[in-house]
Amino acid sequence: MLAIGTLAKRTGTKVQTIRYYEQIGLLPEPGRTEGGQRRYDEEDLDRLAFIRHARQLGFTLEAIRELLDLSDNPGRPCADVDRIAHRQLKEVEARIARLEALRAELKRMLRECSRDTVSDCRVLEVLRDHSACLSDHETGA
Amino acid sequence: MLAIGTLAKRTGTKVQTIRYYEQIGLLPEPGRTEGGQRRYDEEDLDRLAFIRHARQLGFTLEAIRELLDLSDNPGRPCADVDRIAHRQLKEVEARIARLEALRAELKRMLRECSRDTVSDCRVLEVLRDHSACLSDHETGA
DNA sequence: TATACGACCTACAGCAACTGTAGGTTCAAG
DNA sequence: CTTGAACCTACAGTTGCTGTAGGTCGTATA
Numbered sequence: 001m002l003a004i005g006t007l008a009k010r011t012g013t014k015v016q017t018i019r020y021y022e023q024i025g026l027l028p029e030p031g032r033t034e035g036g037q038r039r040y041d042e043e044d045l046d047r048l049a050f051i052r053h054a055r056q057l058g059f060t061l062e063a064i065r066e067l068l069d070l071s072d073n074p075g076r077p078c079a080d081v082d083r084i085a086h087r088q089l090k091e092v093e094a095r096i097a098r099l100e101a102l103r104a105e106l107k108r109m110l111r112e113c114s115r116d117t118v119s120d121c122r123v124l125e126v127l128r129d130h131s132a133c134l135s136d137h138e139t140g141a
Numbered sequence: 142m143l144a145i146g147t148l149a150k151r152t153g154t155k156v157q158t159i160r161y162y163e164q165i166g167l168l169p170e171p172g173r174t175e176g177g178q179r180r181y182d183e184e185d186l187d188r189l190a191f192i193r194h195a196r197q198l199g200f201t202l203e204a205i206r207e208l209l210d211l212s213d214n215p216g217r218p219c220a221d222v223d224r225i226a227h228r229q230l231k232e233v234e235a236r237i238a239r240l241e242a243l244r245a246e247l248k249r250m251l252r253e254c255s256r257d258t259v260s261d262c263r264v265l266e267v268l269r270d271h272s273a274c275l276s277d278h279e280t281g282a
Numbered sequence: 283t284a285t286a287c288g289a290c291c292t293a294c295a296g297c298a299a300c301t302g303t304a305g306g307t308t309c310a311a312g
Numbered sequence: 313c314t315t316g317a318a319c320c321t322a323c324a325g326t327t328g329c330t331g332t333a334g335g336t337c338g339t340a341t342a
Binding site: 046050070071078092099128 | 194199234240250
Binding site: 003004005015019033035036037038 | 317318319320321
């Protein structure tokens with residue numbers, strides 16, 4: 001049986017985060033010692049590892065909740081899981097596209113920042129005057 | 142003189158967001174009508190446009206506060222602005238790198254998801270078993 | 283000029299996904 | 313048996329807004 005701190009270390013999670021996951025129903029309420037401290041088993045560790053891993057892949061807690069529901073019902077079609085992962089991929093790709101536009105704009109701003117004082121600074125000028133933009137980040141997500 | 146709703150429309154900001162910016166001190170307290178409604182001028186519009194533009198470029202409100210402080214003191218070196226923009230660029234680039242790793246992992250997961258039911262699903266398997274990962278997102282930011 | 287009604291006001295709660303704090307209790311090593 | 317690290321609950325704070333409730337204001341139209 002694992003104390004919460006051990007579980008935290010093994011999964012790279014903060015203790016408070018584990019309690020938070022329990023509170024929102026992502027982790028089941030674990031057994032307790034007589035003194036009231038939580039004790040976990042390997043199954044809890046697996047479930048938490050799954051959650052953390054999915055979080056690192058950028059899934060929201062709601063998506064993870066869906067995935068856990070699916071995995072608790074192994075007869076359901078794989079397509080359901082596929083759909084969730086696909087949605088996630090689309091979101092990741094959209095975020096990448098947006099960030100790449102920002103990177104281009106920032107680089108351009110920095111390239112043009114050659115004056116000495118703030119009053120002549122191109123960066124501030126560009127931020128002040130949107131029409132100076134080359135990218136279309138105004139219209140983006 | 143502009144009412145808050147007009148300012149909102151002109152800058153693509155929600156009314157509540159403008160009041161929020163005022164509350165946290167990013168926008169100065171505007172004049173009011175006798176009845177207590179806010180009225181803005183062109184300077185307020187410029188300042189808000191600056192803020193929104195910087196937000197769209199991914200700057201945090203704290204970074205924007207710094208930039209506004211700098212722009213209120215036009216004698217200070219451009220290098221200060223440059224530093225902030227550079228920091229922002231680094232952050233954007235780190236986020237891109239991280240998302241690209243996630244995208245690769247998600248694509249790999251989806252490529253291998255060819256079974257029919259959840260019980261055989263590679264996606265869940267990959268999420269369950271981190272050792273199956275090719276990318277190093279566990280150790281990333 | 284009266285009235286309707288959209289726009290405004292304040293104050294506060296809620297969102298994601300945690301993180302941190304205060305004040306107190308339990309467990310386990312020495 | 314003592315010490316102190318780790319645990320407990322409960323709640324506030326983070327970022328950057330967004331939404332709601334309940335009420336007031338401004339102005340276009342009849």
